[in-house]
Amino acid sequence: MDSTKETSNTYKEDLLLRMGLNDNKAGMEGLDKEKINKIIMGATKGSRFYGNELKKEKQVNQRIENMMQQKARITSQQLREAQLQVDRFAMELEHCRDLSNTIVHVDMDAFYAAVEMRDNPELKDKPIAVGSMSMLSTSNYHARRFGVRAAMPGFIAKRLCPHLIIVPLNFDKYRVVSKQVGICLAPTSICSWVSCRIRSQLQMPRHNWPEERRRYFIKTGNSAENDEPGKEVNNLSEYELSASPLLFEDSPPDLQPPGNPSQVNCKEQNKLQIPQKSVVFGTSAEEVVKEIRFRIEQKTTLTASAGIAPNTMLAKVCSDKNKPNGQYQILPSRQAVMEFIKDLPIRKISGIGKVTEKMLKALGIITCAELYQQRALLSLLFSETSWHYFLHISLGLGSTHLARGNLQVEG
DNA sequence: GCTAGAAGGACCC
DNA sequence: AACCAGGGTCCTTCTAGC
Numbered sequence: 001m002d003s004t005k006e007t008s009n010t011y012k013e014d015l016l017l018r019m020g021l022n023d024n025k026a027g028m029e030g031l032d033k034e035k036i037n038k039i040i041m042g043a044t045k046g047s048r049f050y051g052n053e054l055k056k057e058k059q060v061n062q063r064i065e066n067m068m069q070q071k072a073r074i075t076s077q078q079l080r081e082a083q084l085q086v087d088r089f090a091m092e093l094e095h096c097r098d099l100s101n102t103i104v105h106v107d108m109d110a111f112y113a114a115v116e117m118r119d120n121p122e123l124k125d126k127p128i129a130v131g132s133m134s135m136l137s138t139s140n141y142h143a144r145r146f147g148v149r150a151a152m153p154g155f156i157a158k159r160l161c162p163h164l165i166i167v168p169l170n171f172d173k174y175r176v177v178s179k180q181v182g183i184c185l186a187p188t189s190i191c192s193w194v195s196c197r198i199r200s201q202l203q204m205p206r207h208n209w210p211e212e213r214r215r216y217f218i219k220t221g222n223s224a225e226n227d228e229p230g231k232e233v234n235n236l237s238e239y240e241l242s243a244s245p246l247l248f249e250d251s252p253p254d255l256q257p258p259g260n261p262s263q264v265n266c267k268e269q270n271k272l273q274i275p276q277k278s279v280v281f282g283t284s285a286e287e288v289v290k291e292i293r294f295r296i297e298q299k300t301t302l303t304a305s306a307g308i309a310p311n312t313m314l315a316k317v318c319s320d321k322n323k324p325n326g327q328y329q330i331l332p333s334r335q336a337v338m339e340f341i342k343d344l345p346i347r348k349i350s351g352i353g354k355v356t357e358k359m360l361k362a363l364g365i366i367t368c369a370e371l372y373q374q375r376a377l378l379s380l381l382f383s384e385t386s387w388h389y390f391l392h393i394s395l396g397l398g399s400t401h402l403a404r405g406n407l408q409v410e411g
Numbered sequence: 412g413c414t415a416g417a418a419g420g421a422c423c424c
Numbered sequence: 425a426a427c428c429a430g431g432g433t434c435c436t437t438c439t440a441g442c
Contacts, residue, residue, distance in 0.1 A: 043428095044428075047427095047428075048428090049428050050428095056420095059420095131429085132427085132429090133426080133427055134426090134427050134428060134429075135427090135428065135429045135430095136429095137424090137429085138424095150424080151424090151428085151429080152428080153427065153428040153429095154427075154428090155426075155427050155428085156427095156428080199424075350422085350423070351421090351422065351423085351434095352422085353421055353422045353423080354421090354422090355420085355421060355422085356421075356422090383435080383436075385434090385435065385436090386435085386436095
């Protein structure tokens with residue numbers, strides 16, 4: 001085989017991985033990546049940015065080469081010892097596994113773009129992005145179909161989607177909405193964290209309110225003033241009912257759907273319900289989260305997605321699973337966690353970026369199960385902090401508590 | 412050699 | 425026509441001073 005040719009081919013692939021479309025985002029499945037990458041590379045080639053990326057790519061390749069050399073020097077004796085040590089540690093971690101907390105990760109759908117679409121209905125059915133010609137902060141789902149996404153320069157986005165509308169950033173507006181969302185979270189949780197970018201995690205106590213406190217009267221119209229439970233809101237129309245995901249069914253997580261014994265999976269369709277004037281939410285975690293999302297939508301007319309899991313790491317991954325306007329729960333059992341983790345690509349985990357992804361890929365690791373299989377090797381090749389982190393991930397472990405203190409709104 | 416602090420990198424949104 | 429963020433955390437590596 002022509003080795004020069006092969007090197008240049010892998011090199012090209014490397015660059016595409018670094019500079020090409022990153023479709024690791026909701027709403028970007030099944031795109032014509034090849035076509036999109038061609039346009040991106042055509043627009044970026046020769047720029048200062050391109051030169052810099054080339055340099056960084058070489059550094060990463062060097063790191064990988066060093067790692068592979070180190071790997072080649074490892075003896076089977078060393079590996080056996082490492083295996084014992086790592087497994088001892090894994091057993092300790094397993095012993096301390098805490099499934100008693102319910103962590104919820106709430107994430108607004110295409111937040112900035114959604115706010116702009118809400119405030120300018122003309123944008124509703126058009127591909128839009130928020131930012132400038134030099135940099136985009138986010139895009140709506142129409143635009144994502146063209147490969148337009150956050151952190152992409154606007155001028156490249158325009159090449160991918162010539163009729164893309166770019167709306168300038170309006171932070172003051174997002175701050176206001178972000179505060180409103182915070183208010184929606186507060187009564188159902190013991191603490192939460194809300195940022196301007198709208199991502200928040202909450203830890204839930206058991207939700208044992210009486211039914212009256214869980215009853216909501218459907219609100220209509222744009223004004224979003226009346227969100228107190230139990231207060232009457234008028235003018236219910238079928239239109240508005242269908243525009244809003246209605247969340248009537250009360251299915252506690254222990255009532256599992258057949259065929260999927262360990263997980264409850266729900267992605268609501270905006271189905272037209274029999275007109276009713278009030279909604280009552282149940283007391284299961286799933287229901288509380290539906291309630292939170294309902295409150296957010298009533299208050300802001302924007303949708304949110306959420307993940308429910310026994311720790312923050314998993315909750316975050318879950319929140320992406322049924323995006324937009326959906327939620328997903330991993331039930332608090334070891335089996336459910338391991339089942340979820342098994343085929344999960346490590347890149348989906350917060351903290352594993354493109355460099356770590358590439359280094360681990362060089363060791364044949366793509367999924368969390370593979371990460372677990374290679375645990376002994378990883379302990380010999382990476383720092384203690386890193387391999388501990390990898391081991392936590394591969395066991396589906398994460399932080400089970402959030403920083404104390406009530407609502408923080410960051411701007 | 413050791414350590415504290417600075418600098419730099421990876422990653423996140 | 426030209427145009428590829430900015431602010432944060434956490435970790436690793438470098439370096440100066442002992």
